[in-house]
Amino acid sequence: MRFGRKQASYILLAGLFVAVLLLAQVFLGMHRSAVSKDSSPQPADAGEQPTSGLTPFNELLSPEPSNQAGGQRVIAFEDVNVIPMEDERVLEHQTVITRGGTIAEVGPAARVKIPKDAVRIDGRGKYLMPGLLDMHVHIHHPEYLLLYVASGVTTVRNMKGEPRHLEWRARIAKGEMLGPTIYTTGQILDGDPPFGRGGEIVRNSKEAERAVAEHKRAGYDFIKVYNNLSKESYDAIIAAGKKYNTQIVGHVPLELGLEYALKSRQHSIEHVENFIYAYFHDDLDAGKIPHIAKAVSDAGVWICPTLVTFQYVVLQTEHGPDLKELLQMPELKYISPSVRQSWLPENNNYVTRFEGNETRRGNAARRFRRQLEFLKLVTKGLRDAGARLVTGTDSTFPFVLPGFSILEEIRLFVEVGFTPFEAIRAATRDAAECLKGMDEFGTIATGKRADMILLSANPLDNVANLKNRAGVMVRGKWYTEGELQNRLNSLADSYKTP
DSSP: OOOOHHHHHHHHHHHHHHHHHHHHHHHHHHHHHHHHHHOOOOOOOTTSOOOSSOTTSTTTTOSSOSSGGGGSSEEEEEEEEEOOSSSSOOEEEEEEEEETTEEEEEEETTTOOOOTTOEEEEOTTOEEEEOEEEEEEOOOSTTHHHHHHHTTEEEEEESSOOHHHHHHHHHHHTTSSOOOEEEEBOSOEEOSSOSSSSOEEOOSHHHHHHHHHHHHHHTOSEEEEOTTOOHHHHHHHHHHHHHTTOEEEEOOOTTTOHHHHHHTTOSEEEOTTHHIIIIITTOOOGGGHHHHHHHHHHHTOEEEOOHHHHHHHHHHHHHTTTOHHHHTOGGGGGSOHHHHHHHSGGGOHHHHTTTTOHHHHHHHHHHHHHHHHHHHHHHHHHHHTTOEEOOOOOBTSTTOOTTHHHHHHHHHHHHHTOOHHHHHHHTTHHHHHHTTOTTTSSSOOTTSBOOEEEESSOTTTOGGGGGOEEEEEETTEEEEHHHHHHHHHHHHHHHHOO
């Protein structure tokens, strides 16, 4: 059959069109396949872009150490000084072997036989201790996970959870993503009207029990209560916690007061400043501290003081209106520009609320400073009464940086009267007990999870030595200090890229 020139042109165009369609189908099929394998979109906070898809942080949060040997399953810390944290002692000249994410053996270096295929880490003159726990964090962005690990924090308690936190928790547990082990609450439960924003309102006992059941069913580890809950709702939450075997943690409802929360056996109370709002009020009488401290001890309720947060309330108010010294913190380079922007004087609530009124700002700064010193006395009183305390930071409250701030909180514990051992115990063994995880982590012992920090100096001599890290082990994977610092530098560099 013969075609005219015009018909041939039509046929050629039709053939080209079919070819384009076939190529498009191939491309779309490849794209869908890539998406199904590599992406995991999750809802974002209001006004934020989704942050659970880890690009561009995939490499920074890779669970595999850059030194392939560091990722092998058997690792031996040779001839190291072990600080087990069960009691105040140092076991000298020990060898610790980890296998598959677990501590397999701890014993005298002269007796422990190191497997031939083990990666050997020279521990001479160094100190091996359990990883730290931060018991009050808010993980708004995935890159915060790197900051925690790089500071020696191997477990966190996230205090306002969303589905993305459940995803991160699962991926970390499976070894798919670098990060500390995550425990998390769901959304905050508050009354009507709510004290803050972003929580879940419960108005009566029926709504309260339903909320607890839903949070438990969704997989959250705790229930967080907040300031404006009514007595009916709070009582129902406490009862539902017992029914569904889930811990109730958080603030003290202001209508009920601190002693009511103790009587109700709330598992943990966050922020020692709640003692002012729910017990002392305007009467900061140190003579009342022994009574309430004994009541806390007798009730067995855990307290997470977060002194470092109130310290930065004071500093932001005192350093207004320019915040020059705070904005020169070297670690700020690891925080995203958008977050740093929100902390600048023109956006900072502790500056703008006093704008144009230096007298009012000065009065507030002095009042906050008095309150901080009183809170230190309360924390010391709790310690003296034998109350159960754990370390937490409330990161990322402005300038309370993920990871770095837990070292400040431990330092503040020592400042108020804890021994270095007591302060570190609150960040290791005691925090694990609060999480009911003593069988899994918090101390160095055979069978425990291999979450450890290798230090160049003894932290029991000076807690500042917690900064002198040689490396961090998370779930049996060893990251040298050099590698962690390289990842931090890459994170800082990523913020410079337009």
